[in-house]
Amino acid sequence: MKILLVGAGLSGAVIGRKLAEAGHECRIIDARDHIGGNCYTRRDPETDVMMHVYGPHIFHTDDEEVWTYVNGFTEFMPFQNRVKSTTQGAVYSLPVNLLTINQFFGKTMRPDEARDFIAEQADLTIEDPQNFEEQAMRFVGRDLYEAFFKGYTEKQWGCSPTALPASILKRLPVRFNYDDNYFFHRFQGMPKDGYTPMIQAILDHPGITVELNTTYSPDMAADVDHVFWSGPLDGYFGYELGRLGYRTLDFERFTHQGDYQGCAVMNYGDRDVPYTRITEHKHFSPWESHEGSVCYREYSRECGPDDIPYYPIRLVEEKALLEDYIAKAEATPGVTFVGRLGTYRYLDMDVTIREALDTADVFLSGVTSGTAIPAFVKSPR
Numbered sequence: 001m002k003i004l005l006v007g008a009g010l011s012g013a014v015i016g017r018k019l020a021e022a023g024h025e026c027r028i029i030d031a032r033d034h035i036g037g038n039c040y041t042r043r044d045p046e047t048d049v050m051m052h053v054y055g056p057h058i059f060h061t062d063d064e065e066v067w068t069y070v071n072g073f074t075e076f077m078p079f080q081n082r083v084k085s086t087t088q089g090a091v092y093s094l095p096v097n098l099l100t101i102n103q104f105f106g107k108t109m110r111p112d113e114a115r116d117f118i119a120e121q122a123d124l125t126i127e128d129p130q131n132f133e134e135q136a137m138r139f140v141g142r143d144l145y146e147a148f149f150k151g152y153t154e155k156q157w158g159c160s161p162t163a164l165p166a167s168i169l170k171r172l173p174v175r176f177n178y179d180d181n182y183f184f185h186r187f188q189g190m191p192k193d194g195y196t197p198m199i200q201a202i203l204d205h206p207g208i209t210v211e212l213n214t215t216y217s218p219d220m221a222a223d224v225d226h227v228f229w230s231g232p233l234d235g236y237f238g239y240e241l242g243r244l245g246y247r248t249l250d251f252e253r254f255t256h257q258g259d260y261q262g263c264a265v266m267n268y269g270d271r272d273v274p275y276t277r278i279t280e281h282k283h284f285s286p287w288e289s290h291e292g293s294v295c296y297r298e299y300s301r302e303c304g305p306d307d308i309p310y311y312p313i314r315l316v317e318e319k320a321l322l323e324d325y326i327a328k329a330e331a332t333p334g335v336t337f338v339g340r341l342g343t344y345r346y347l348d349m350d351v352t353i354r355e356a357l358d359t360a361d362v363f364l365s366g367v368t369s370g371t372a373i374p375a376f377v378k379s380p381r
């Protein structure tokens with residue numbers, strides 16, 4: 001069959017590869033001048049540092065099949081994300097752990113003592129937390145909430161934490177040991193030469209053609225059997241019902257001779273610092289050495305029509321509009337909406353790959369059995 005895949009990010013590449021291996025003819029287009037979508041990495045021409053162009057990407061998963069899959073296309077180096085936070089005039093370890101708690105309160109507590117101490121801090125007058133702020137106050141109390149959650153959340157989401165659902169904080173966001181590994185997953189790493197060569201290798205199949213600087217137009221679908229759409233769900237319909245809300249990011253690049261901050265990611269918890277974090281890219285490749293350094297100051301704001309959509313907002317208003325777009329998509333035969341934009345969800349890379357592999361399986365078995373391919377293999381709800 002002839003397949004058109006819109007987007008040469010992980011979703012398009014992984015689905016295209018699996019369909020090409022099954023003998024289908026895959027044309028992958030992308031509006032950008034490079035492959036890789038938001039996972040795109042490239043060397044900085046000035047410093048030679050490997051840049052995570054659309055923000056820092058750390059690979060982490062518990063999905064062994066996905067881990068084997070990515071390792072089949074590139075070499076991964078061990079990497080664990082250890083984030084720090086500058087807040088209220090001091091530097092702390094994140095996620096909030098025993099070191100953070102002891103340092104913040106000037107104590108030397110052991111795990112059980114810290115657990116009791118935090119339980120005392122917690123605001124138990126809040127019986128049924130109605131929003132993010134109440135949930136955080138109930139879990140960790142005002143002091144830790146204000147130092148590590150309030151300002152950062154306000155900057156990240158551009159609204160008061162009282163306007164965000166309590167469900168964002170599902171569990172107690174604190175560790176009572178000294179584990180500062182940001183992710184819990186069994187497999188974690190960084191591709192030795194960045195993500196772009198990995199995605200290039202996935203795309204490297206005789207059944208796949210890639211066209212860059214090519215924006216989708218409806219006539220492209222005329223002579224193909226099926227379309228996989230990894231662009232914005234509302235964008236497919238020309239935003240005719242309105243735009244699904246996103247946050248976008250601005251990266252302010254600056255260079256430094258030597259080591260600017262000594263770690264890859266430094267968060268800034270205080271509200272009066274306008275950026276949320278600084279990333280120093282060379283620390284994502286600790287096996288390399290570079291004299292120069294490139295950093296990004298990261299600012300979060302509402303996404304306008306000409307900005308890159310990064311984080312779906314998914315509050316009540318957006319969810320109502322999402323339902324309308326889901327209905328339109330389900331009434332559109334021959335198109336399957338995939339990936340982070342196509343399903344309007346935040347997806348880590350491992351989840352993106354897992355869903356892309358599953359989507360390709362659903363397509364292939366649908367072709368064999370003659371059943372219709374759904375608009376969504378993974379529900380956007």
Ligand SMILES: Cc1cc2nc3c(=O)[nH]c(=O)nc-3n(C[C@H](O)[C@H](O)[C@H](O)COP(=O)(O)OP(=O)(O)OC[C@H]3O[C@@H](n4cnc5c(N)ncnc54)[C@H](O)[C@@H]3O)c2cc1C
Pocket residue numbers: 006007008009010011012029030031032036037038039054055056057058059060214215216230231232235249310311338339340341347348349350352
């Ligand atoms: C700031 C940030 C940090 C992240 N950090 C991590 C991390 O540390 N670890 C992790 O696992 N995941 C991380 N992620 C998630 C990761 O970026 C996604 O999982 C991944 O990019 C999803 O791939 P995708 O192919 O679905 O979407 P994308 O990468 O967005 O690809 C979609 C592609 O479609 C193209 N396109 C859109 N519309 C059109 C059109 N009309 N015509 C032609 N082409 C079009 C776009 O140009 C784009 O290249 C992060 C995401 C963000 C935003």
